[in-house]
Amino acid sequence: MRRLLVPAVVAVLLAAGCSGDPVPSAPAPVDNTAMVLADASEPGSLNPLLGYAPYGAARFYDGLMEFGPTKVPQTVLAAQQPQPAPDGRSWTVKVRQDGVRFSDGSKLTVDDVVATYQALLDPVYASPLRASYDMLSAVVKVDASTVRFDLAYPYPALPTKLTLGILPHTALTPPGPLANSPVNAKPVGTGPYQLVSWTKGDRMVLQANKSYFGGAPKVSKVTVLFQPDDAKRAEQARAGQLDGAEVSPQQAVAFAKVDGVRVITQDSADFRAITLPTANRVTGDKAVRLALNYAVDRKALIGSALAGKGSPAYTPMPGSMPEFIETQATYRYDKAEAARVLEQAGWVPGADGVRAKDGVQARFTLLYPTGDTERAAVAQAFATQVKAIGVQVEATALAPEAITARGGADAQVLGGGDPFNPDTGFAPVLHTGGALNPGGYSNAQVDTALDNARKATDPARRATAYRQAQRAYTADPGLVVLAFVNHTYVVHDEWTGYQPVTEPAVHGALGWGPWWNLQTWGPR
Structure with missing residues (x-):
């Protein structure tokens, strides 16, 4: 040490x-x-099927593929790069046959790969990752060295979904809820480290x-x-x-x-954003949402709250994927325009300087995790800036589980994102019902564009669809995306x-x- x-x-x-x-x-x-x-x-669990290390870099496990300094997934337990069928409806993967062993001494086989992904798909195991793998319809053993992934629809980014840690098939029998699996606290994998103890x-x-x-x-x-x-x-x-x-x-x-x-x-592709719950009478107002995006000086916020360790952001699409970025999907810093938008929508200043409409004051609570000094600083800086346009924000610290419970009613400082695949790091934030959409944002144009993007096999069409999603979102925002943090x-x-x-x-x-x-x- x-x-x-x-x-x-x-x-x-x-x-x-x-x-x-x-x-x-x-x-x-x-x-x-x-x-x-x-x-x-x-971590709540060390079981990859329960969400441990979803992007790889797991200490106890290896996936078929892994991410690294490049955006292209590299082989680990796969013997070569995955190969798509001509119609894009299936992918085949060759599995290493050179004696890789699990920490329990058993040898890695195709059966382990098949069992891991079948458990993910089988409702009896109740994996929370199932929804994010809805492109998969079946996983089939072709021969002793080959597995085939059958798709419900073409999904060109499938190699990015093959970083899931592989478990031995014996750890997945008999079938049953993963919540009861011994692997949750005693991992069995092929990775570079093994667990000694967990207090x-x-x-x-x-x-x-x-x-x-x-x-x-x-x-x-x-x-x-x-x-x-x-x-x-x-x-x-x-x-x-x-x-x-x-x-x-x-x-x-x-x-x-x-x-x-x-x-x-x-x-990082880790964004910071302020959620604006649709069920809240203030943050659910479209004029308030748009005005807040104009009212924030993102560069100044990064300088004060993040000590300059970040870059301005307007949507959750990270700079690591420039081919998908819509350069016009931004907001200028314009307090006068923010005030104009609010005035036009009927939000007028009261005697105390706080705007109101139909008897409702422009006040809302902004939650951040207790002990998280970075998100606390972001929350306070945001509250200070939007006060200038007559919106009063109360920044409040709560335990993470309490924030989750109040996500549909109160704003929160949200983080998320990945630099590898916009379908897993960008779409869940903006799609109706998305896993990173606690505020309930919903826009039909955004949904359609995201659905088209995830299924597009042509790279140009895929990029066009993601840019369309960003344009539709910035015209009708559901968040105030502030920065990508370092x-x-x-x-x-x-x-x-x-x-x-x-x-x-x-x-x-x-x-x-x-x-x-x-x-x-x-x-x-």
């Missing part, structure tokens, strides 16, 4: 949101094969898989501490308890002044192995983050 010895900058970190006095101590004995990381979130609410300990087909990792032991509070996590790093952690953008600025620590700023981390500089990558919203010590390729890391 390498320690982050940084007591000289305590005052700077205190100003960035940390608390506590310096804790000077003698350096602990160094173990250059063990690493201690801190994560903001703890829920505290930590997880991993050990290197010495028989990993890609070579045994040099980092032989990884301890992941779970700490949802940004300030406390940064304090752990300051006290020399960690080899790496995610920190808020403001804290990253302070850590940049620390010797022996590397601050990593990772590009994820910021601190890592002791005596570790090496970091490789830049654009990561999805899902990130941390157990998937993505700078440790997405942890199996290739080692002491410098």
Whole structure:
């Protein structure tokens, strides 16, 4: 373990949101094969069929394919790139036959691949991922080395859906709800690491898989501490308890002044947006929605709330997919236009400066997770800016589960997105009934364009459809999309192995983050 010895900058970190006095101590004995990381979130399950590591970079599992520095999925358990049928209604995949083994000692076979995807499709297993794989109609064993994915409709992006961690078929028998599976807490996979222990609410300990087909990792032991509070996590790093952690953008600025620590700023497709629930009498008003989009100075918000670690955004389509971006789908910063839109719709200022219409004041609550200093800063900056047009926003911290329960009534600071496939990172935010659409946004033109895009086999037609969706959305917005954030981390500089990558919203010590390729890391 390498320690982050940084007591000289305590005052700077205190100003960035940390608390506590310096804790000077003698350096602990160094173990250059063990690493201690801190994560903001703890997984509810380690079962890939229940949503663990949906974009790959799973510590315990491998998928047929994986993402990396390029947008093109690369083979892992697949022996070669997936091949589509001429009509686009099926894909065949050759599975590795070179002795890959699961952590229980069993050998990987086509049967394991088929069983994993069949369990995803079979209602008896109740996988929450089923809806996001509705393009799949069947998974068939062709021969001892080949599996075929039959589709309900052509889906050109299927290789991006093959990052799901593969389970041994024995872990999926007899059929039954996945909620009862032993794999949830005791993963069995082919990945570079194996679980030693999991103390829920505290930590997880991993050990290197010495028989990993890609070579045994040099980092032989990884301890992941779970700490949802940004300030406390940064304090752990300051006290020399960690080899790496995610920190808020403001804290990253302070850590940049620390010797022996590397601050990593990772590009991401992780957007920040303010949801505008349709059931709310204020946020459901189309004029209010449009006016709020004009009223926000996104560059200024990024500078103040994100310490400059981000880029302006107007829709959830990330810059990592420029071929799909509609450059005209934006809003200028124009408070006068925002006021005009509100006035025309009957929202007029009251004596207290807050607008009202038909006896309803332009007030609403904006929720963000307790302990999340970044989203708190975004919420406060947004509230400050829109107050200038007569809209009063009360930023309130709640536990994540409480925010989920109130998603249909109250606004929230929403995050999400992936840089690989707009059908999984963009469409769920804007499509009626989408998995990332807590506010209930619905627009028939947007839905039609998204449906056309996901089924288009011609790249040009697919891009055209996504651009149409963005134009239709910006004419009738259901969110205030603010920025794509950079994820910021601190890592002791005596570790090496970091490789830049654009990561999805899902990130941390157990998937993505700078440790997405942890199996290739080692002491410098």
